[in-house]
Amino acid sequence: MLSSSDSLTEIQRRIDEVKRFLSITLSIANAHTVEFYTHDVWKRFVAVPPEEVLLAVSFGSDQQGEPELKGKEQSRTTFGFCSDTNRLVDTHELLQAAKAHSLPGLGVCWSRDELLQALRESRSEPGAPPAEKGTKLEPDEFMNSKKSHEVQSMSEVVACLAQRCGVKQVIDVGSGKGYLSSFLSLQYGLRVYGIDSSSTNTHGAQERNRKLKKFSRSYQKHTKALRAQGQATHSPQEEFAEIKPGLTGENDILFGAGGGIVSQEEEVLNVLSEPDPETEELFLSALSMDVIQTTSPRIPPSELSAEERERRKRENLERKALNRTDSASTMFSPLTSYVTAETELRELINELEDAVMVGLHTCGDLAPSTLRMFVAKPELAAVCSVGCCYHLLSEEFDPAGQECSCTVCGFPLSQYLRDRSWFCGRNARMSACLALERVSLGQGIQMESLFYRAVLHVILRDHYSSYKSEKRVGNVYSKAKSFVDYVRRALRRLELDELKLSDSDIQDYLDAYRPRMGEMHAFNMLKVILAPCIEGLILLDRLCYLKEQENLSFSALVQLFDPLLSPRCYAVVGLKSYGNRITS
Structure with a gap:
């Protein structure tokens, strides 16, 4: 039986724990790096040498037991x-507390395998659809590619949710280039509607999906013919090497061993009846290697040769004939629309049936809007949402009086945090995007560029009182050959008089602050340590929102991805309880 392990009261208690921790530490996350030296940030917040912090962070994972007591x-x-000065005096105590107040430390998350097992077990209950036949995939089979890892990990969960709810449609919000959508439609036979606000993305996704279909038909036909002839099939790498030229070349219509293209109906039947890990690996390789190319820039018909016009006309007629023959030929439909919680899905999708709503790394407010839409729309049976870009979230409560100008803000989402008027701040939300696991392995922050920017701010304070702080310096660091060159490029970008300072004047600032x-x-590094706690509060708020709803039978936070490959690795999953889809 699929049941939520944590009650609403328990999640609210965890939220209170994280809130208490952040009420003490959030000021560090909200300190702006640009103002680090002009506002003397280190002395304001920290009372220990920087070497002590760096040493503690470097060996933090090796610390055992409680931090060493320091007497009175x-x-x-x-x-x-x-407690008197509000400055950091014990780095080890902070590290222990941050670990305890992250999602893993709070013990509120399901693993991906736990969720899949629960979904598969619940499918055998009365009224559940039959389980899909096929070989179970190894989660770490494609970890050499971030996108392949995400698509493979999430698609299996989404397919299980669809089967658990007895639905065949998926709505992919913020579908982008359509990697997840294409894979769900081709590998699992689901009818996927990918919605993205960018017409460039949806057009590219449509073309990529078209070529993936040709790849699917070609591969299925080729292997089927070889098996019928009693021949041994090639390895996936050899098969892909044979088919790849058709995907990347000019004439990318692919042919099977018999010289023809299998019908869309045969393709769908093959995918549904014979899931094949080798086929899946080829799809994922195609996605991760980006050999599925988008269309070239459109050329006006008047500039095309007669031969090219005739070829395109013939292809269009063939495509229309295929569409008339098989109504399921478009298993993935990219749609261009800006989606909010108020969006009427039936106005976008005429053939809409009950569906699972998904979002893979939906930016800013789109993730909470996805959850609001799931709760409000009776046709949505389940949701699996992985958010990102927390710095783009709109916040309802701002101590400075700059309340959210949106009709509905992205944070806080739950009534519990809204009743408490909780506010994080943009810098803290920006800090929440830092990847602790990657930084711990040396894939750190580009420190020199941040350092240059902070010293530049000192120069602007000392010599350019007319400087407007809202003007952006932009990415001049990557082009600069030295600090002097960096400052001069920045001054030109800000339209300030660079002749006011000599090269030696600029160099003196660098020499003064380098120590x-x-x-x-x-x-x-302190910000990096706090990042999982801020992200945890944002995600707990979303989970709390789902737990506040009365028509849900299950809701949980699930770690879908390896955080080293995909730092935004947590999904908010929910299922509704109406009908015979869900057992409460």
């Missing part, structure tokens, strides 16, 4: 911060 001082600290670069490095 220990009783006057909260999460490592002095303090360690402070900035250590401070940014």
